[in-house]
Amino acid sequence: MRKPVYLDYAATTPVAPEVAARMAQCLTFDGTFANSASRSHVYGWQAEEIVEEARAQVASLIDADTREIVWTSGATEANNLALKGIAETYRATHTQGGHIIVSAIEHKAVLDPATWLESQGFRVTRLQPGSDGIITAAGLEAAFQDDTFLVSIMLVNNELGSINDVKCLVDVCKPRGILFHCDAAQAAGKIEVNVKKLGVDLLSLSAHKFYGPKGVGALYVRRAGEVKVAAQIHGGGHERMMRSGTLATHQLIGMGGAAELAREQLSEDSLRIATLRDRLWEGIANLPNVTRNGSPSCCVGGILNVAFGNIDGEMLLLSLRDLAISSGSACNSASMSPSYVLKAIGLSDEHAQASLRFSIGRYTTVDEIEFAIEHLRSVIAKLNKA
Structure with missing residues (x-):
């Protein structure tokens, strides 16, 4: 049939065959199976080495510093971490209010956290796109309020494929000190994604959108004093206190290998x-x-x-x-x-x-x-x- x-x-x-083969080498005793946080023996050292190699491969795909890559379970977690983590940091220094802007056609992994944040007392504006599915800088600027502190707009829409001019959107945010998060799950590996050129503060990635495995992603967090993300998962202080949990070595190797292939091809x-x-x-x-x-x-x-x-x-x-x-x-x-x-x-x-x-x-x-x-x-x- x-x-x-x-x-x-x-x-x-589908996972690229060469990526799947590399992942398989990290599952059994004969491979690099250990916990990368185990720093008292050679097994852990070897796992940490290849995890950091994978981190560098993901960073290279988006022209980031390796220290700006935070491992997650996918773009859904990365989006949640970005929106909730920034909102929590904002709330820590502001007694009330706080305004967030998203587009009305974001993935549910952004829209649902935004709705949840509304239930916590934040105000959310959902920008309507044009008939082409694109958000304009003028439309974004018109939505600003005195206490707008975060904007989250995707680079590529998952249903239409429409591409937002994220750099122009960032440029109207920067003079006001508004942080910008971008869901780039549908963009990475398909178009150039360069965080330096875009100027974004946070950016979400998902491995299974560019021939890596499901269940792994990353959040780019720009290294700057004003970009502070409060952890949403606690328990060990992994990933520079932003995301606790034992790292899934084989998944990270898969994402790193897929990122390198995507960049090359x-x-x-x-x-x-x-x-x-x-x-x-x-x-x-x-x-x-x-x-x-x-x-x-x-x-x-x-x-x-x-x-x-x-x-x-x-x-x-x-x-x-x-x-x-x-x-x-x-x-x-x-x-x-x-x-x-x-x-x-x-x-x-x-x-x-x-x-x-x-x-x-x-x-x-x-x-x-x-x-x-x-x-x-x-x-x-x-x-x-x-």
């Missing part, structure tokens, strides 16, 4: 993937009532979000059994309600529910794209006749 063509790389990527991967994405769109663009969601020009190469007119979205998704695709974020896939991201850029409930996200990756082939085009055209033709 033929497996469906996998076009859901934005949900997760960034230009090649991004060009090839964008070419495949464009071919897929060209192959279906002339179908009746088909429109592309988001910005066609300011979009990461691997994501294509398409509305299929008046066709029932659930029926379309079920009919495309030979394609592994999604109707939006994997975190919301159990919900049949229309995507809040698509609603935020102005789509009706009907069009939002008739939209699908195709995401292409390193292992996608030309033949798979041609098959996807043929399959889509065939299924839509049948549904339109029904």
